[in-house]
Amino acid sequence: KKKVILDVDTGSDDAIAIMLAMLSPEIEVQAICTCSGNVDIGHTTDNTLRLLSRMGRNIPVYRGLPEPLVKKLHNERSVTKKLEAVIDGKVARMHDDQLNLPDSIYREQEIPAVFYYKEALTNAEDPLNIITTGPLSNLATVLSLWPDLAGRIGSLTIMGGGHKIYNNNYAEGNFWHDPEAAQIVLNSGIVPTLVPLDATHQAIITSDEIEVLRSQGNFCSEFAAGLLKQRMKLHTANQPLHLPDSATMHDVVAVAAFLDPEVLMDVRDVRCAIGFTGSAEGHCAIDRRESREKPNCRFAMSADRERFVKRFLETFAKAKDIQ
Ligand code: BDR
Numbered sequence: 001k002k003k004v005i006l007d008v009d010t011g012s013d014d015a016i017a018i019m020l021a022m023l024s025p026e027i028e029v030q031a032i033c034t035c036s037g038n039v040d041i042g043h044t045t046d047n048t049l050r051l052l053s054r055m056g057r058n059i060p061v062y063r064g065l066p067e068p069l070v071k072k073l074h075n076e077r078s079v080t081k082k083l084e085a086v087i088d089g090k091v092a093r094m095h096d097d098q099l100n101l102p103d104s105i106y107r108e109q110e111i112p113a114v115f116y117y118k119e120a121l122t123n124a125e126d127p128l129n130i131i132t133t134g135p136l137s138n139l140a141t142v143l144s145l146w147p148d149l150a151g152r153i154g155s156l157t158i159m160g161g162g163h164k165i166y167n168n169n170y171a172e173g174n175f176w177h178d179p180e181a182a183q184i185v186l187n188s189g190i191v192p193t194l195v196p197l198d199a200t201h202q203a204i205i206t207s208d209e210i211e212v213l214r215s216q217g218n219f220c221s222e223f224a225a226g227l228l229k230q231r232m233k234l235h236t237a238n239q240p241l242h243l244p245d246s247a248t249m250h251d252v253v254a255v256a257a258f259l260d261p262e263v264l265m266d267v268r269d270v271r272c273a274i275g276f277t278g279s280a281e282g283h284c285a286i287d288r289r290e291s292r293e294k295p296n297c298r299f300a301m302s303a304d305r306e307r308f309v310k311r312f313l314e315t316f317a318k319a320k321d322i323q
């Protein structure tokens with residue numbers, strides 16, 4: 001089994017990504033670190049603990065940084081407002097801060113995520129795999145304080161960035177929330193795989209497939225189907241997709257890409273730079289000129305929707321023991 005640390009800002013698609021990781025027999029989720037993103041760190045940590053508790057899986061959860069490295073917090077201003085949409089004649093809002101799950105019986109760990117990373121990366125027998133589905137504040141801090149630890153990261157898969165597609169001004173949300181952190185990670189020498197909006201807007205799930213998921217009759221499938229239906233209404237109203245009646249599952253694609261790299265298509269070795277100010281805030285500029293400088297990431301321009309959805313549905317269908 002491959003050991004994985006997840007770094008999340010749970011969050012509806014983060015929640016489904018966590019479930020996919022936990023239900024996949026090929027990986028062992030060693031720990032989950034939380035970060036501030038869509039909603040504040042208190043909520044992302046609490047949502048993560050609630051989900052694990054409902055699943056009956058006591059995986060250690062480490063609370064991450066409460067704020068982006070340089071910018072001020074902006075959860076309320078940025079996302080909640082953006083996800084207001086008029087549906088059936090009424091204003092609807094995405095409540096990403098409320099997963100509507102019972103209180104958790106688990107507690108978060110005492111040490112903060114950044115110190116956990118130091119300990120885990122230093123002591124691991126083999127280099128560790130990390131999948132991030134939120135802003136990169138935690139990892140950027142770790143790599144700034146202890147740059148040598150970059151060599152202890154076996155693979156890094158990041159849901160973030162967008163070349164032709166944006167969802168927050170001229171940027172993708174996770175990079176927009178903490179642009180400096182994204183740049184620090186890209187400068188670290190790790191060469192992560194980026195799963196940007198260009199890929200996640202291909203790997204979408206249709207309304208019919210969501211119903212197949214729902215009919216699988218276990219907690220994970222039904223819960224994910226409910227979240228996806230909610231995403232379908234609100235996100236599609238904000239950003240139309242190439243297939244009607246479908247939903248994006250950004251963070252889930254990152255986990256699937258780690259499990260099966262063929263889920264990603266048209267993956268290019270490129271050098272990517274992040275904007276910090278004005279309308280370039282969080283914008284991801286790609287330099288495609290040959291051999292000017294070494295590539296700093298592998299950037300997926302597209303994804304194999306059918307392959308992704310098949311794996312996703314098959315994995316959730318096996319979650320029968322969680323009712
Ligand atoms: C990213 O931002 C959040 O809305 C999602 O959870 C995902 O991680 C997409 O831009």
Ligand code: CA
Binds near residue numbers: 008010011037134251
């Ligand atoms: Ca996320």
